Amino acid sequence: MNTLWRHWRLIVFGLACVAAISPAAGSERPQQQRVQHFAPNANFNAKGDFLPAKAGFDIADVSSRHELDLLPDGVKGLVWIGQCDGVDTKFETLARAVIDHPKLFGFYLMDDPDPTGLWRPQCKASDLRAESDWIHQRRPEAVTFVALMNLGSSASPRFSADYKPERSHIDLFGVAPYPCRTHWPKCHYDMIDRFVGASRDAGVPLNRIVPTYQAFGGGDWSTDSGDAYRLPSAFELWSILKRWHGLIPAPAFDYAYSWGQQRSDACLAASADLQAVFARHNLARSWRQMQPQRRRGREADGPRSKIVFDPRERSPI
Numbered sequence: 001m002n003t004l005w006r007h008w009r010l011i012v013f014g015l016a017c018v019a020a021i022s023p024a025a026g027s028e029r030p031q032q033q034r035v036q037h038f039a040p041n042a043n044f045n046a047k048g049d050f051l052p053a054k055a056g057f058d059i060a061d062v063s064s065r066h067e068l069d070l071l072p073d074g075v076k077g078l079v080w081i082g083q084c085d086g087v088d089t090k091f092e093t094l095a096r097a098v099i100d101h102p103k104l105f106g107f108y109l110m111d112d113p114d115p116t117g118l119w120r121p122q123c124k125a126s127d128l129r130a131e132s133d134w135i136h137q138r139r140p141e142a143v144t145f146v147a148l149m150n151l152g153s154s155a156s157p158r159f160s161a162d163y164k165p166e167r168s169h170i171d172l173f174g175v176a177p178y179p180c181r182t183h184w185p186k187c188h189y190d191m192i193d194r195f196v197g198a199s200r201d202a203g204v205p206l207n208r209i210v211p212t213y214q215a216f217g218g219g220d221w222s223t224d225s226g227d228a229y230r231l232p233s234a235f236e237l238w239s240i241l242k243r244w245h246g247l248i249p250a251p252a253f254d255y256a257y258s259w260g261q262q263r264s265d266a267c268l269a270a271s272a273d274l275q276a277v278f279a280r281h282n283l284a285r286s287w288r289q290m291q292p293q294r295r296r297g298r299e300a301d302g303p304r305s306k307i308v309f310d311p312r313e314r315s316p317i
Contacts, residue, residue: 036253042260055275056282068103076105084123086130106143115160132169147174157198164203176212183227211244212255219265231266
C-alpha cells in the first residue's frame with residue numbers, strides 16, 4: 001500500500017510540474033511559473049497585520065490556526081513544526097489543527113536537520129518521511145519543507161544525501177549561502193554556486209531547491225571562519241538575487257532570511273532599502289521588471305551610477 005501511495009504521489013507531482021511549465025494551447029511562449037515569497041519571524045504586529053506584505057511577500061510564517069485565520073487574501077501560511085520526532089502525539093496535535101485550513105501552504109518541518117547528531121539532536125530521514133507522508137495522505141497538495149544544514153564549510157559545502165526526496169519524501173529544500181561577511185570587503189557571490197552544486201551532489205534536484213537570500217547581519221551570529229555576517233546593501237542584495245536567478249529562475253518559492261530579528265541582529269523589517277529591493281523583485285511580473293535602474297547625474301559622479309529601487313514601479317523607470 002505504501003509503495004502504491006508513493007507511486008501515486010509521484011504521478012500527481014509530475015503532472016503538476018508538467019502543467020506548471022507547459023504553454024497554454026495557442027500561446028506563443030510558455031508562461032513563467034509564479035514564484036511565491038517567504039520571510040520568516042515576527043510576521044505579525046499586535047493588531048494581527050501581516051507585515052511582510054508591504055515588501056511583496058505572500059507566504060507567512062505561522063504556528064497556529066489562529067494565525068492562518070489572520071492572513072489577508074493572496075497570502076498563505078507555512079506552518080512551523082520543528083520536531084523531527086516522527087508522527088507522535090505532539091506532531092499530530094499541531095498538524096491536525098491546521099491540515100484542513102484553506103490558507104495552508106505547507107509545513108516547515110525542520111530547520112538545519114542534523115543527520116549525524118554531532119551539532120544538534122539527530123534528525124532521522126525516517127522521521128521526516130513519516131511526518132511528510134502523514135501530511136501528504138491527508139492534504140496531497142500541501143508542501144513539506146526543510147532548510148538543509150551545511151555539514152561542510154563555506155568554501156566546501158556539503159549536504160547529507162540522507163534527506164534526498166526519495167528517502168525523506170520531503171518536497172522542497174532550503175539552501176542558504178550567506179555571502180556577505182564583515183571580514184570580506186565584497187560579498188562572495190560564488191558561494192551561491194557552490195551551495196547549489198553541493199545540494200545537487202546530495203541528490204536534491206534543482207526544481208526542489210528553495211533559494212535562501214541573506215537579509216540579516218550582525219548580532220550574536222558567527223560564521224565558520226570566526227567573523228560575523230554583514231547586512232547586505234541594496235546593491236549587494238540585488239547581486240544576490242541576480243546570481244540565484246541565473247541558477248534557479250523559477251523556484252516553487254524563495255526565502256528571505258529574516259524579516260524579524262533573531263539574536264539581536266539587523267533584519268529586513270528594519271531596513272527600508274532592502275524592503276524596496278524585495279518589493280520590486282517580488283511584485284514584478286517579469287525578470288526585466290525586477291531589475292534596478294541606473295540613473296546618471298550630478299549625484300552619480302564617477303564610474304558608478306546610482307541604483308534606484310522604487311517599489312511603486314511595476315515597469316522599468
